[in-house]
Structures are given as structure tokens and as C-alpha cells.
Amino acid sequence: xxxxKKYIQIPSQKYEANAPVGTFDKCSGCNKIIYQKSLGxxxxxxxxxxxxxxxxxxxxxxxxxxxxFVEFNENLNxxxxxxxxxxxxxxxxxxxxxNLTSAIVTGTCNIHYKKVCIGVMDSHFMMGSLxxxxxxxxxxxxxxxxxxxxxxxxxxxxxxxxMQETIISxxxxxxxxxxxxRHSDHGLLYISFITDPTTGGVTASFAMQGDIILAEPNALIxxxxxxxxxxxxxxxxxxxxxxxxxxxECGFVDKIVPRREIYETxxxxxxxxxxxxYNE
Amino acid sequence: MSSAxxxxxxxxxxxxxxxxxxxxxxxxxxxxxxxxxxxRDDKAIIGGIATIDKKPVTVIGIQKGQNxxxxxxxxxxxxxxxxxxxxxxxxxQGEKFNRPIICFINTAGAFCGKEAEERGQGEAIxxxxxxxxxxxxxxxxxxxxxxxxGGALALAVADNVVxxxxxxxxVLSPExxxxxxxxxxxxxxxxxxxxxLTASDLLDLKIVDKIIAEPSNGLENNADLTYxxxxxxxxxxxxxxxxxxxxxxICNRYDRFRNFGMYT
Ligand SMILES: [Zn+2]
Numbered sequence: 001x002x003x004x005k006k007y008i009q010i011p012s013q014k015y016e017a018n019a020p021v022g023t024f025d026k027c028s029g030c031n032k033i034i035y036q037k038s039l040g041x042x043x044x045x046x047x048x049x050x051x052x053x054x055x056x057x058x059x060x061x062x063x064x065x066x067x068x069f070v071e072f073n074e075n076l077n078x079x080x081x082x083x084x085x086x087x088x089x090x091x092x093x094x095x096x097x098x099n100l101t102s103a104i105v106t107g108t109c110n111i112h113y114k115k116v117c118i119g120v121m122d123s124h125f126m127m128g129s130l131x132x133x134x135x136x137x138x139x140x141x142x143x144x145x146x147x148x149x150x151x152x153x154x155x156x157x158x159x160x161x162x163m164q165e166t167i168i169s170x171x172x173x174x175x176x177x178x179x180x181x182r183h184s185d186h187g188l189l190y191i192s193f194i195t196d197p198t199t200g201g202v203t204a205s206f207a208m209q210g211d212i213i214l215a216e217p218n219a220l221i222x223x224x225x226x227x228x229x230x231x232x233x234x235x236x237x238x239x240x241x242x243x244x245x246x247x248x249e250c251g252f253v254d255k256i257v258p259r260r261e262i263y264e265t266x267x268x269x270x271x272x273x274x275x276x277x278y279n280e
Numbered sequence: 281m282s283s284a285x286x287x288x289x290x291x292x293x294x295x296x297x298x299x300x301x302x303x304x305x306x307x308x309x310x311x312x313x314x315x316x317x318x319x320r321d322d323k324a325i326i327g328g329i330a331t332i333d334k335k336p337v338t339v340i341g342i343q344k345g346q347n348x349x350x351x352x353x354x355x356x357x358x359x360x361x362x363x364x365x366x367x368x369x370x371x372x373q374g375e376k377f378n379r380p381i382i383c384f385i386n387t388a389g390a391f392c393g394k395e396a397e398e399r400g401q402g403e404a405i406x407x408x409x410x411x412x413x414x415x416x417x418x419x420x421x422x423x424x425x426x427x428x429x430g431g432a433l434a435l436a437v438a439d440n441v442v443x444x445x446x447x448x449x450x451v452l453s454p455e456x457x458x459x460x461x462x463x464x465x466x467x468x469x470x471x472x473x474x475x476x477l478t479a480s481d482l483l484d485l486k487i488v489d490k491i492i493a494e495p496s497n498g499l500e501n502n503a504d505l506t507y508x509x510x511x512x513x514x515x516x517x518x519x520x521x522x523x524x525x526x527x528x529x530i531c532n533r534y535d536r537f538r539n540f541g542m543y544t
Contacts, residue, residue: 167449168485174413205405207406209410224397224401233393250400
């Protein structure tokens, strides 16, 4: 699907582009060969407006005030909880490819001078799948947010469960849900920001548990895989099935936020949540 | 000793007692309640109120059929979003009237379909996980057959999770697992072994708190002893859980799930 929306440039964003230099790649939107550097820091196709998937740190650069990000638990590392053959090697390979230790980066930052806890998943690391480390880092992030009374902004992108951790991965859904409920019961704000792709167990837990659920345009968001549904139904699904726009229509997303407007939108939401109450 | 995949086949046996059988044989005075108060009544979830040893409980189960006709009604025990919402409604009702909640789980997984997506399958499961974590009354979940993924977990954020001897609990079906990892459906048996989905594997991993024995000649032939064992287990466990104040109960439940995961 094409996305030809014109975006407003936000002047307060000053970060340099971080696209890999000198590489060409086919755009998944228009199939044209695009010089990757021409995508710019927002990684938007100049020809068709298609959003490329961001790495966690590319996203952090777009969303956090300059130099405000402080990372938590960056060395928390996977073990092989059920002795799954080859899991250690898979992890090592993903770590070498992405320069990350796990599929999520967490920490605190400022968004237009307002301090928040932030978590950003990275689909380049084993499809952002939900393993023990991801579950533990999110849990610790919310526990920190409860302790210091901070809002949490979580950018999701995940294929769902980490298959190599089987049942332990499933338990992460309950573990993270419990800490999110605790954070919520303390009257604190959780903004879930869904990006492409967010499916399976992540959709069926923290992606859908935000007080406010935002999504990037044309992101794949769903519980079941499209092919699984097509196989059972033997019917074709509409083109926009399981897109952000589809979920907005069905009532499961509050607002679709174009990539260039994320900083401004988050800043405005946080501002309204931080003004004094009526008794002051 | 039977292999993990043999257990999967036993767990899926169509003649295995259904949640309704467990409810009718373990509790007295069961009154079934319907509907999610929003969209429709999902027959894949049955629930209502009952007594055990004269004390009130809320009971909820995922219902499979034992023949095609029943399975069409219950959608083969594959719950739609409105089914999870019905279950949550009954759980909230239980909480209001201070009734412990007993869940029976037997599902291949949450239903995967166009309408389930349109009505928010992900959101429905997510909501149950969120709300169950702080329900103020004791929750016991019993996996009686298949415990399929998020669709099972949506009724299993409990203080105590127990499993029948031949039941399984997993992140995905062994067939699905095999097709993701090896791009083929016919390695389901190998997948089942790897996945640690049997009752004893799950006990080792502390995912479940106890295994409840089944008769050696098949649960479908003689379930009376197992019904009794479950009944005794529920009574014993409720006796302990009901002594805790709700704050302590919720705190223990939080820790139970907080501890899952291994990392370094
Ligand atoms: Zn393009």
C-alpha cells in the first residue's frame, strides 16, 4: 500500500541521519531500487513514502531529546532455558548482526524536556521475538517507572513468541502484563506505540495494554498470521487487513501517527498528562 | 514410557472429558451464565457459579465438543474475543462476590480468523492477562487437555496452575512449531519432544505447581478418581489461599509470574 502523505518537518529535531552509507536496496513499497542514504533519518522512501523498519537506536534518535537517553541493563544476555539446539549460536549471530545484546533497548530519556521510561524493540534482532531477556527488561523498565513515578513509552515490533524459549516465552506475556497493571494501578501513563510488524504474543499482551495506543501508518498489527487465517477460511482477506488503518477502524488503536510527527505527538500527550490537577 | 507426541495425541482425544464434565463431576449446584454483554455468547467458553463443599465458586472452562455437532457449536474449543470477554466478565463477578475462580483449560489455541481479528483477539487476551494479575480472589487454573498458547494463558494467570498427567501446555502446537522451524509439518513428534510441553517437563520448569494423576486405562474410560483428586486439590489449595488477604494474594501471584525467565 502506498503512503503519499506529506509530512511536516519538526524544527526541534536536529539529529543526523544514520542510514548505512553507500548501499542500495529495493523499496518494499514501490519495488524501486533506492539509495539507502536518500531515505534520510526517518527512513521514508522518497518515491512512495513507504516506511523502512528502524533499528532501536535509529528510533531512539528520532524520539528522544539529544543526548538524553540513558540505557538500562544493556548487558542482560540470553541463556538457553530449555537447551534448545543451536539457540546460543542464533543469539550470537543476531548480536553480531545488530550490535545489540537483545531484541529490545530500554532506558530513560527526555521527550521535549519531559522525562519518560522508554523501550524500543528491534525487529532486526530475531524478529523482535519475546524471550526472557526482552520480558525481563520490560519488567524492570516498568518497575523503575513505578518507583520514580514516570510514564512509559514502548515501541513494539515483534513476530511474537521466541520459539527457542517455548513455554518460557509464553510466560513473559503474563509477567509483563502483571507489571503493566501495577504501573497502571499507580495512576501512571503507559503509551504503547505499535510499529511494523507487531504480531502474536506481543499483540496479545503489552502492545494492546496501553492507556493510549498509537501506531505508525500501514504497520502490520495482528494476533494470528494472515496465511493461517487464509488457510482456515479459504477466502481472500481485504488488502488493508491487519494494518494500522484496519485496527483504527475496528477500534483498537487510538491514533495513527506519521513518523515525522511522533516526537511532537508524544510531547503533546505527555504535556497534557503532566499539567497540574484541578485542586492545585 | 510414552513420547511427548503420544501425550499430545492423548490430550487431543475427542473422548476426553470436557470442561463441562469436570464441572458437573467436581462441583454441585452449577448454574451456567452466558454472554459477554457486548457482542454475543461464545459457546467455546462455559462458565457460571457453583459450590464445592458447600462453598461458592465461579467456574469457567474452555469447552470442546465430543462429536462434530457439539464441536461446531463450541468451535472445537477455539475461543473468539467475546469468549475471553465473557470469561473476564464472570471473573470480575466472582471478584465482586468474593468467590474463588476455578478455570478449566482445554484448547488448541485462540481462534484464528478474520472476525476474531476484527473484534480484537489480541486485545481480548491482553485484557485478561492484565486484569487477572490483580483479581482479589484466589484463582486456580487446571489444564485438562491441550493448553494452547495465548489462548490458554488467557485463563491461566492464576495463583496455582495444575495439569493433568497427560495434558500438554505449549507456546504453539508441535505441528506449527515444526513448520516454523523446519518448514515442514511432519516433524511434529520431534518438535513435541524439544518443546518441553509434557506435564513432567512443565513441573520441572515450575510452569505448573502440580500434576494430577490419570488412570492408566485412559481418562475417557474412568475419570472418577481424577475428578476426586481434582476436588481434593481444589479444596486443599483454596483452604490455603483463602487465608491470605487480597494484597498478599496478588503479591504472591505477581512474584509467581515475575520469576519466569532465565538470563545472565
Ligand atoms: Zn518506495
